[in-house]
Amino acid sequence: MIIQPKTRGFICTTAHPEGCAKQIQEQIDYVKAQKKLTGPVNVLVIGASTGYGLASRIAAAFGAGANTIGVFFDKAAEGIRTASAGWYNSAAFEQAAAEQGLKSHSIVGDAFSDAIKTTTIDLIKAEYGTVDLVVYSVASPRRTHPVTGETFSSVIKPVGTAYTNKTMNFHTGEVSTVTIEPATDEEVRQTIAVMGGEDWGMWIDQLQAAGVLADGATTVAYSYIGPKITHPIYRDGTIGQAKNDLEQTAIALNQKLAVLGGRAFVSVNKALVTQSSSAIPVVPLYISALYRVMKDKELHENCIQQMYRLFAEHLYNGGKAAADGSHLIRIDNWEMREDVQIEVMRRWNELETDNVPELADLEGYRKDFFHLFGFQTEGVDYEADTDPSVEIPNQV
Ligand code: NAD
Numbered sequence: 001m002i003i004q005p006k007t008r009g010f011i012c013t014t015a016h017p018e019g020c021a022k023q024i025q026e027q028i029d030y031v032k033a034q035k036k037l038t039g040p041v042n043v044l045v046i047g048a049s050t051g052y053g054l055a056s057r058i059a060a061a062f063g064a065g066a067n068t069i070g071v072f073f074d075k076a077a078e079g080i081r082t083a084s085a086g087w088y089n090s091a092a093f094e095q096a097a098a099e100q101g102l103k104s105h106s107i108v109g110d111a112f113s114d115a116i117k118t119t120t121i122d123l124i125k126a127e128y129g130t131v132d133l134v135v136y137s138v139a140s141p142r143r144t145h146p147v148t149g150e151t152f153s154s155v156i157k158p159v160g161t162a163y164t165n166k167t168m169n170f171h172t173g174e175v176s177t178v179t180i181e182p183a184t185d186e187e188v189r190q191t192i193a194v195m196g197g198e199d200w201g202m203w204i205d206q207l208q209a210a211g212v213l214a215d216g217a218t219t220v221a222y223s224y225i226g227p228k229i230t231h232p233i234y235r236d237g238t239i240g241q242a243k244n245d246l247e248q249t250a251i252a253l254n255q256k257l258a259v260l261g262g263r264a265f266v267s268v269n270k271a272l273v274t275q276s277s278s279a280i281p282v283v284p285l286y287i288s289a290l291y292r293v294m295k296d297k298e299l300h301e302n303c304i305q306q307m308y309r310l311f312a313e314h315l316y317n318g319g320k321a322a323a324d325g326s327h328l329i330r331i332d333n334w335e336m337r338e339d340v341q342i343e344v345m346r347r348w349n350e351l352e353t354d355n356v357p358e359l360a361d362l363e364g365y366r367k368d369f370f371h372l373f374g375f376q377t378e379g380v381d382y383e384a385d386t387d388p389s390v391e392i393p394n395q396v
Helices: 017-032 051-064 085-099 114-128 185-195 198-209 238-260 283-296 303-315 338-350 353-359 362-372
Strands: 042-046 067-072 104-108 131-136 142-144 151-153 163-169 174-180 213-223 263-268 328-330
Touching: 017 051, 017 085, 017 303, 042 051, 042 114, 051 067, 051 085, 051 131, 051 303, 067 085, 067 114, 085 104, 104 114, 114 198, 131 198, 142 185, 151 185, 163 283, 174 353, 185 238, 198 213, 198 238, 213 238, 213 303, 238 263, 263 303, 283 338, 283 353, 283 362, 303 328, 338 353, 353 362
Parallel strands: 042 067, 042 131, 067 104, 131 213, 213 263, 263 328
Antiparallel strands: 142 151, 163 174
16 A cells, blocks of 8 residues: 555654664664674663664664563554554564574563563563663553553643643644643642653562563663753653652662662653654744754754663763762753753744744654654655555564
8 A cells, every 4th residue: 555644733643664664774774883882781671662762772782782672562554554653663673683683572562561561571581581771661641550450641731830832833833822721630640650650660670579680780761851941841740740750760779779789770861753752732842943953063863862872871881870879861961051052042032933944943853753653764665555564573
C-alpha cells in the first residue's frame, strides 16, 4: 500500500517502515562515527522504541558493542493499519544489531505489568546472566498498577493557579494564547502514579531480588527542567511533580544498589520533538525557538547526540557521572546556557503567527515531527507500494 502521514493534532496514526529504518540507520551511523564507548556490556532499556530510550539503545549497542534488551509497547500492522513507528524502529534496530553480530531481544508489552517484568527477568537469566545498565525511558498517558489494579491517567496541567501563555499549532504555524486550568489533587496523584518513580523502583527491586543486576550496575531515568516560561506547565505542574518523585526514587535506588556497588541517576535532557513532548501545550513553540537559537550557535542536538554524550561524558569513558554528591546528570547544559536562554526569551517575547518562520525553526520542528513516524525522510519513495507488515526479529 501507499503509506502517507495521517495526522490528528499532535498524533500521526500512520508510520512508514522504510522511513523509520532510515532514521535508525542515521542514528547508528552517527554513533559509529564517534569515539568508541568503554561500556556498558548488557543493557536493558525500558521504553526502547522511540525518543530517548531508542537513542540510548542505539548508543549502547553501536557505541559500545553492547547486548541489548528493549521493552516497549507498540503495535504490529493489522490489515490496512500500519504498525506504530516504535514497531518499525525496533524491527530496523534488531536487524542492524544482528548484522553487526550484536545480541539483542525485544519484548513487546506493558512495562508496568508484573508479567512483562517476569518475562524480562527470565530472558536475562536464560540469555544474558546479568545486566549492568538499566535505562528507564517510559513515557505514557496511562498506567495500571500491578498490585491494586487501579488505572491512572496523567495530565499536563499547572498546579495551584491557571497558566496563560503563547502556544502554537505546529501544523499551521498559528500562534495563539492558551489558558490551562490547574489540576485537581486527584489529577496530581494520578500523574505521579504514571510518570513518577514507582514503576522504575519496582523494576530495580525485582531485578535486584532476582539476582540479575551485575556488580556495579547503573540505572538511569530521564527528566526535564527547562526555562522559567515553561515551569508552570512543566516543572511546577503535574508532570514536574512526577519528575520530583522520579528524582527522589533515584536517591532511594542509589541506597539500595550500594550493596552491589551500583548507582542510580536521573539525567536531565534537552527539550526535543518526540511523541510525548509534542502533546504539551506551549512547549512546541518554545522548542521551535530553541532549535533556531541552538542551530544558529551550532549547539543543536537530537536524541542520539544527547544519549551519546550522556554515555561518553558521564556514564562511561571515565566520565564523572554527576556533580559531586548529586543524583542529577545535566546534559541539558547547552539548552540552559545563559546566552542561549537570553536569546530564546528575546524571541519569545516577539513571537506571533507572522514572524514564527523568521524567529523560530518551525520547519525544523515539523520535519522532526514527521521524522518520528518515518516521513519526510530523504531517499525514501513515498509513492512506492510498501508492505506495512514487518516482523521484529528476536521478539520475545
Ligand atoms: P517517547 O514517547 O518517544 O518514548 C516513550 C517510550 O515508552 C516508547 O518506547 C514507548 O513504547 C514506551 N512505552 C510507553 N508506554 C509503555 C508501556 N506501558 N510499556 C512499555 N513501554 C511503554 O518519549 P520520550 O520523549 O523519549 O520520553 C522518554 C523520557 O524522557 C520521559 O521520561 C520524558 O519525560 C523524558 N524527557 C523527554 C524530553 C523531551 O523533550 N522529549 C526531554 C527531557 C526528558
